[in-house]
Amino acid sequence: MRPFTYERATDVAAAARAAGSVQGARFIAGGTNLLDLMKLQIETPTHLIDVNHLGLDRIERTDDGGLRIGALVRNTDLAADKAVRRDYAVLSRALLAGASGQLRNKATTGGNLLQRTRCPYFYDTRMPCNKRKAGSGCGAMQGMSRSLAILGVSDACIAQHPSDMAVAMRLLDAQVDTMSADGVARAIPIADFHLLPGDTPHKETALKAGEIITSVTLPKPIGGTHVYRKVRDRASYAFALVSVAAVFDKDGSARFAFGGIGAKPWRTPTADAAAKQGAKAVAEAALSGARTTHHNDFKKLLVERTLTSLYRQREARA
Amino acid sequence: MSSDQLTRRGLLQGSAVLAAAAPTLSAAAPTPKTSGANAMMPVELTVNGREVHLQLDPRTSLLDALREHLHLTGTKKGCDHGQCGACTVIVEGRRINSCLTLAVMHDGEKVTTIEGLGTSDHLHAMQKAFIVHDGYQCGYCTPGQICSAVSVLEEIEAGIPSHVTADLDDVAISDAELRERMSGNICRCAAYPNIIAAMRDVAGEAKA
Incomplete structure (x- = not known):
């Protein structure tokens, strides 16, 4: 160090x-x-x-019935919070699918949003990586890319966003509340918080120098059946190959967000619009524009199968 | 990181940056706890009920503070990257990976290590159960396993759900729950079934 x-x-x-x-x-x-x-x-x-020690560790109701989650609320506490369990179960489920008990006791809401990629070429300092060192190249494109992203990628970077929590936050249309170095507060919609790599994969979020996340705010509860399905190489304590966060309504409409496949937590309105047509249609819409490698092409089929599994589970319960 | 990448020039440059940063800091942020360039920092911990005062390089992990400075070598260094759980200790009542946190971040806090759970003469119930159920082979991961196991039972008691909890509001002990909750502690001897048996024993639900 x-x-x-x-x-x-x-x-x-x-x-x-x-x-x-x-x-x-x-x-x-x-x-x-x-x-x-x-x-x-x-x-x-x-x-x-x-x-x-900034006191940003509280979970409070907002005036319009939503929930304001302090940036320092630990993953364990957020997942176990009564209001989150009841009204935003997909968030509890996503958090509990991530990391280990020890890590969840320490990891925070704000920090999770800033979690960096688990691309092996980002981690290996002997290899080129445009994210770690701008302009150095990408070792992953022609390398071992099995775990990496297939959506939102660029010629400079195919790193995946590793978070489970952020996928649920994206599904729930959270906003990220910040304070900048000059004391100005602002709210960033989660959709705009994470940046796509483009030519500048080292720039990962909309935060400016010195800007600090103070809380993450959820809109009022949307009801429905909340599910988070994570597919990974072992049953626990592993990053997602594919994950799907979903909220199903009684009338068959639904919203979806995806982890493990995107350069950022992935959500597309066309996938939501295809909800009533079933898993295959949702997968097709979600995967529009996917760019795969020989190693990670399997993720397309895995997305469809994960969705199929969710739909079957839902039918079985109906 | 290989040592050949550590050069004298690099170290000196690093020091220069720190020296330059320090005055700006004291002007911009008059906070009570600020380290100067290359300064050691005072850290007070209550470890296993005993108050200790240390002077530490801010880079010192809680794990290294326990092992190298307090000579509490029961807590083990496995991967040093939060992947194996051998370094698990209980801080302010919660299990964490002591390798992935700085000692200075825990100034004023209470830490319990394996040495604080029990002694050879007065074993903690979980230590006894690990012996009875043969919950280890080589023993390297065991202190971390035991600290984790003690905390897991408390977490279940507190109603904290897990990935395998079917109803988020109904948390109860099962083998699946214990396995999921212990996934942050790797045992390369694969004593897993016996660890679960030990935990169920302590929870008062030993299988016949």
Whole structure:
């Protein structure tokens, strides 16, 4: 790990201001992803601002019946929250499908949104990676790309977004609340929060330098049957090859979001519109524009089969 | 990271950046806890009921603070990347991977390691159960397994659901629940069935 200085921030505005004024500064919350990457010198911050004591650890009702989730609410607490279990079960399910008990006890809501890709070429500092080092090339395109993305990819990068939680947040139309270094608050729709790689895969989110996530806000509950189905290489504690978050309504309409296949948490209105036509139609709509490699072409069929499984499960319960 | 990538020049450059950053910091962020360039930082922990005062490089993981500075070597370093669970300890009542957190982030907090759960003369119920049910072979992962196992039973008691919980509001012990919740602790000797038996024993639901 490279040397860094450390401070424990005591209020949000000061934390944002400090992050904006010190070059190479990073916030640290759970640290479960950042410290891992710092050990590998993929992340090399010169200064860490510990935001764990900012009091952003509450879950509150909003005036319009939604839920405001503090950026520091731990994954365990969010998944177990009564209101989340009752009204946003897909979010509980997505969180519980991710990581391990130890990691969920530490990992935070804000940090999860900033989780970086698990592309093996991003992790291997001997290999080129446009995300890790802009302009260095991509080792994955002609390499082992089985786990990588097939939607939203570019000529520069085919890294997948690793989060389960963010897929559910995308499904639920969450908004990301932030404060910038100059003290200005803003709300970013989750759809705009993560950026597609394009020519600049090293730019991953809409956050500006020093901008800190303060909370994630969910709109009022949408009802329906909530499901999160994750397909992976082992039954627990593995990243998704494919995951599907869905909310089904009684009338057969539904909304879908996908993990494991996109450069960012993936959602497309055409997939939702195809809900009543069944799994195959939804898969076809969701996979429009998919660009696969020899190694990850199987994901297209896996998406269809995962959807088929969800539809069958739903019929069995009806 | 191979050592040949660590150069004297790189280290010196790193120090220069830190030295330059420090004055800006003290001006911009008058927070009570700020480290200077290359400074050691005071860290107070309550480990297994004992208050300890350390001076640590901010890079020191909680795991290294426990093992290298407090010589509590019961907690093991396996992968050092949060993948194996050998380093699991209980901080403020919750199990975490001590390799993926900085000691300085836990200033003022309570830590329980395997040494704090029980002693050779007074074993914790889970330690006894691991012996009775042969919940290990080589034993390297065992301290982490036991810290995790103790916490898992508490998490179930607290009604925290898991990936395999059918009804999010109805959390109960089953083999499937224990297996899922213990997935962050790898045992290369594959003592898994016996670990589950030990946990069920402690939970008072030992199978006949």
